[in-house]
Amino acid sequence: MVDNFSDLIIKDILKKESALIVGLDPNPAYFPLCLLEKGQDSKAIAKAIWEFNQLIIDVVNPHVVAVKPQLAYYEVFGSDGIYALEKTISYAKSKGLLVINDAKRGDIGPTATTYAKAFLGDSPLSGHGVTVSPYLGTDGILPFLKEGTDQRKGIFVLLKTSNPSASELQDLQLKTGEKLYQRLAELFDPIAKETMGHYGYSNLGVVVGATYPQDASYIRDSLKHSLFLVPGYGAQGGKAKELTGYFDENGMGALVSSTRGIIYSYIQKNEEWAHLNKKEIQESIEEAVLDAKREINAVR
Numbered sequence: 556m557v558d559n560f561s562d563l564i565i566k567d568i569l570k571k572e573s574a575l576i577v578g579l580d581p582n583p584a585y586f587p588l589c590l591l592e593k594g595q596d597s598k599a600i601a602k603a604i605w606e607f608n609q610l611i612i613d614v615v616n617p618h619v620v621a622v623k624p625q626l627a628y629y630e631v632f633g634s635d636g637i638y639a640l641e642k643t644i645s646y647a648k649s650k651g652l653l654v655i656n657d658a659k660r661g662d663i664g665p666t667a668t669t670y671a672k673a674f675l676g677d678s679p680l681s682g683h684g685v686t687v688s689p690y691l692g693t694d695g696i697l698p699f700l701k702e703g704t705d706q707r708k709g710i711f712v713l714l715k716t717s718n719p720s721a722s723e724l725q726d727l728q729l730k731t732g733e734k735l736y737q738r739l740a741e742l743f744d745p746i747a748k749e750t751m752g753h754y755g756y757s758n759l760g761v762v763v764g765a766t767y768p769q770d771a772s773y774i775r776d777s778l779k780h781s782l783f784l785v786p787g788y789g790a791q792g793g794k795a796k797e798l799t800g801y802f803d804e805n806g807m808g809a810l811v812s813s814t815r816g817i818i819y820s821y822i823q824k825n826e827e828w829a830h831l832n833k834k835e836i837q838e839s840i841e842e843a844v845l846d847a848k849r850e851i852n853a854v855r
């Protein structure tokens with residue numbers, strides 16, 4: 556039997572001794588001047604984004620399982636931004652890093668099928684995983700899971716997101732007494748079980764924010780075969796010491812994501828950050844990624 560998406564992730568967690576992933580959310584307002592020398596038009600910015608991502612990937616690669624580009628940060632620059640994203644995805648893959656596109660897509664079946672081809676098929680934007688919205692129900696999810704499984708790739712469905720308003724809808728109490736996110740977990744568990752890999756995990760993972768540790772154990776118990784993608788650690792206030800319930804008894808089952816806390820670590824450390832050179836930026840990112848890796852390993 557060949558490895559599925561979850562097997563690839565778990566093998567990398569074991570090999571790199573890390574359950575950390577790093578978000579690639581390039582914001583030129585936070586770029587040092589050395590990356591902005593070529594100008595401010597969208598082509599020059601796209602070049603700066605590509606250079607920024609390259610220097611991050613080079614330094615985080617030994618310490619993280621995946622990178623997670625958030626598509627908004629590329630789409631905002633139109634076709635030049637998308638080109639920078641394509642180059643970033645291709646570079647990360649060439650270095651052996653897994654890529655999870657944080658695209659939060661979801662639509663009726665035929666459109667979901669097309670999104671699935673774009674992010675998991677044979678397309679320049681295709682990574683190894685993609686985030687998916689569950690709002691349309693199972694027929695909005697299954698095309699992603701089918702394409703993913705055909706390609707040994709996978710999906711992370713939004714279940715309990717990390718944002719302050721997450722509870723407005725996700726905690727709504729249904730007539731059955733369950734909360735909406737609990738019903739979603741029940742709905743996805745049998746689907747997850749259909750694509751299990753060697754390590755007992757599925758190609759259907761879920762997003763569970765680091766800011767809601769009180770809900771994580773319930774979700775871990777209900778979705779024993781789904782990997783968690785855990786945003787909200789670091790900049791949004793999620794603490795490593797509260798993440799134990801996200802992992803299984805073997806310290807597997809969750810990928811903790813950090814973006815600003817790592818890629819913009821030089822801003823918190825240095826008032827003169829705009830004048831730092833690329834090597835200094837990389838040193839700061841390396842220190843931050845090692846700190847986060849250590850912190851997360853201590854609780855899993």
Ligand SMILES: O=c1ccn([C@@H]2O[C@H](COP(=O)(O)O)[C@@H](O)[C@H]2O)c(=O)[nH]1
Pocket residue numbers: 578580625657715716717718762764786787788789790791812813814815816
């Ligand atoms: O529930 C969610 C789902 C996705 N995100 C995304 O993750 C990163 C978080 O960045 P930090 O700098 O580590 O806060 C960002 O791209 C979000 O769009 C999330 O935060 N919460």
